[in-house]
Amino acid sequence: MITLFQLFKMIFGIIVAAFILYALLNYSGSYSVFQESGIKAKILNNFRETAQDVYYSGNAITYTDFSAYDFSGTRYEPLRNPPLIVSEAGEMDIWFPLFFVMGENVYIHRGSLDYKFWKFYFVEALPDMNIIFNPVDNTPDAWEIMQGIVELMPDTAGTERKIYFGLCDGDFYETNACGGKPCSRNDFLNAQSTFSATRFDKCTASLPQNSRLVVISSGCTQGYANSSICIIPSGSGVGNFYISGSPEKFIYRDSLDLLSAVLGGTEQDAFGKTQGEKFYEYKNRIFGERLKIASDITAKRSLLVTGRLNPDTESTDYYCRSVYISLEGITNQIKSLVSNRNYYTNTADQTNLKNLLEQAKLNYQELVNRGCEYQ
Amino acid sequence: MKTKNIKGQYSVLEYVFLSLFIIAIIIGLMFFLTIWSSIQFGAESMKTEWDRALWLGQYVQNIPLLVKETGMFDDGKLTALASMGPSKACEYLESLAGPDFFMELRILDGNETQINCTWQNYPDCNYWEFCKNTGKKKKKFYTLPVNVYRRIGFKLQETTTGRTDIGILKAGVY
Numbered sequence: 001m002i003t004l005f006q007l008f009k010m011i012f013g014i015i016v017a018a019f020i021l022y023a024l025l026n027y028s029g030s031y032s033v034f035q036e037s038g039i040k041a042k043i044l045n046n047f048r049e050t051a052q053d054v055y056y057s058g059n060a061i062t063y064t065d066f067s068a069y070d071f072s073g074t075r076y077e078p079l080r081n082p083p084l085i086v087s088e089a090g091e092m093d094i095w096f097p098l099f100f101v102m103g104e105n106v107y108i109h110r111g112s113l114d115y116k117f118w119k120f121y122f123v124e125a126l127p128d129m130n131i132i133f134n135p136v137d138n139t140p141d142a143w144e145i146m147q148g149i150v151e152l153m154p155d156t157a158g159t160e161r162k163i164y165f166g167l168c169d170g171d172f173y174e175t176n177a178c179g180g181k182p183c184s185r186n187d188f189l190n191a192q193s194t195f196s197a198t199r200f201d202k203c204t205a206s207l208p209q210n211s212r213l214v215v216i217s218s219g220c221t222q223g224y225a226n227s228s229i230c231i232i233p234s235g236s237g238v239g240n241f242y243i244s245g246s247p248e249k250f251i252y253r254d255s256l257d258l259l260s261a262v263l264g265g266t267e268q269d270a271f272g273k274t275q276g277e278k279f280y281e282y283k284n285r286i287f288g289e290r291l292k293i294a295s296d297i298t299a300k301r302s303l304l305v306t307g308r309l310n311p312d313t314e315s316t317d318y319y320c321r322s323v324y325i326s327l328e329g330i331t332n333q334i335k336s337l338v339s340n341r342n343y344y345t346n347t348a349d350q351t352n353l354k355n356l357l358e359q360a361k362l363n364y365q366e367l368v369n370r371g372c373e374y375q
Numbered sequence: 376m377k378t379k380n381i382k383g384q385y386s387v388l389e390y391v392f393l394s395l396f397i398i399a400i401i402i403g404l405m406f407f408l409t410i411w412s413s414i415q416f417g418a419e420s421m422k423t424e425w426d427r428a429l430w431l432g433q434y435v436q437n438i439p440l441l442v443k444e445t446g447m448f449d450d451g452k453l454t455a456l457a458s459m460g461p462s463k464a465c466e467y468l469e470s471l472a473g474p475d476f477f478m479e480l481r482i483l484d485g486n487e488t489q490i491n492c493t494w495q496n497y498p499d500c501n502y503w504e505f506c507k508n509t510g511k512k513k514k515k516f517y518t519l520p521v522n523v524y525r526r527i528g529f530k531l532q533e534t535t536t537g538r539t540d541i542g543i544l545k546a547g548v549y
Binding site for chain 2: 008009012023034045052055119120121290293298299301308309310317
């Protein structure tokens with residue numbers, strides 16, 4: 001016969017056990033989420049440190065830690081000030097030029113644009129991907145555009161990463177175009193002359209995952225080709241391109257303008273803005289900000305040094321002075337041009353900037369040639 | 376009968392206290408784990424501040440805006456930047472490296488007097504300081520040896536040539 005005390009113990013025991021079980025389950029659930037967030041934050045922080053090391057050293061590396069957890073909710077917001085990597089573990093600011101596309105394993109590589117008086121370094125952190133060109137206009141200008149884009153990408157030959165380049169012709173996409181194997185950067189650049197003999201039709205092939213389609217055609221308009229970057233070749237080096245999903249017509253001045261749009265791709269955010277458009281704007285903003293500082297410093301430094309050189313016409317310094325004065329004038333013009341934050345939205349400004357940068361480069365090279373400056 | 380009742384009540388109380396004791400231990404354990412995680416998190420953020428200070432020290436030695444090559448500052452670039460005035464120079468640097476940042480560079484030229492580099496006294500100077508904030512304590516910084524390329528290194532009769540000096544960089548965060 002069960003006593004009243006035993007009944008009490010049973011009921012009380014059940015209530016206490018249920019409470020403890022509930023509290024423990026609840027706590028362990030929260031604790032594991034907290035711990036996972038901490039580990040994810042650490043992985044992202046390590047990624048930033050690794051990318052920074054690549055920025056300093058120029059030595060490329062593969063970062064594999066993203067494969068340990070699900071980072072599918074992580075996104076890169078380059079247009080925030082400062083740019084952020086946003087994840088459920090928090091936000092992380094980025095202070096160096098970074099083009100980051102999330103993937104399980106990313107290859108981190110440093111590229112640069114060399115203007116002699118100043119170098120613009122940037123870091124690309126990219127997963128395995130295929131960049132597929134469709135040169136509908138098979139002209140030297142079109143091949144020059146492709147070459148410019150490919151040269152800024154990493155060469156993954158000899159590594160486990162697979163960043164490949166290919167060509168699309170109508171409904172046919174050649175996966176093994178370089179001697180029966182996929183083309184890494186250098187393979188593609190070396191094999192260019194054999195490709196350029198072919199006539200290419202507009203690409204309609206179904207492309208592999210993680211592909212970026214780049215169409216080069218003078219017929220590009222908005223909606224000309226789906227899910228692609230469509231570039232109108234230009235002999236002057238300044239031209240227009242379209243990004244599928246973005247209503248605007250963009251202006252390119254250098255290969256990085258195009259590459260940034262290609263890497264960003266055509267995926268849209270909740271507001272309908274494509275990542276390609278964001279990367280393009282980011283590139284021009286950060287490039288403009290840094291160029292403004294570089295040109296300001298170069299102009300002042302040129303003036304500073306000129307004032308300390310020997311003014312005697314017999315002196316070898318004399319040959320430096322005139323070039324320094326010219327460089328000062330050009331870099332001041334560059335500074336005032338890029339002081340307008342929207343400099344990249346105007347074709348005339350872009351053309352002017354391209355010419356000025358070219359002149360500044362030549363001037364600086366002249367200083368190097370005359371022994372007035374370092375390489 | 377009365378003794379049996381009291382004994383029964385003691386048993387109930389004993390049971391209740393035992394249960395409360397177990398619950399208290401569990402709550403204590405949770406509390407301990409939470410505090411431990413918070414301490415770990417705090418230590419991590421402290422490490423992040425030191426990491427940032429180290430990063431800044433490395434970063435400024437690598438940005439082409441200030442250097443001739445990695446680890447070698449260009450005195451002309453530094454003086455040009457300093458001549459823009461402290462607020463503009465700092466605005467420029469903070470746009471590159473983030474807020475609450477400072478850097479100092481002293482050339483080890485055997486001169487005990489510290490001479491700030493300006494437009495007027497260049498190249499006869501040995502010190503640059505950027506983002507000085509007298510209201511804040513320099514919290515975390517690293518002191519690193521660096522090279523400094525001096526564009527007006529030697530003034531010879533016919534020409535002016537460069538030279539390289541050794542300097543000490545102090546960079547960190549407030």
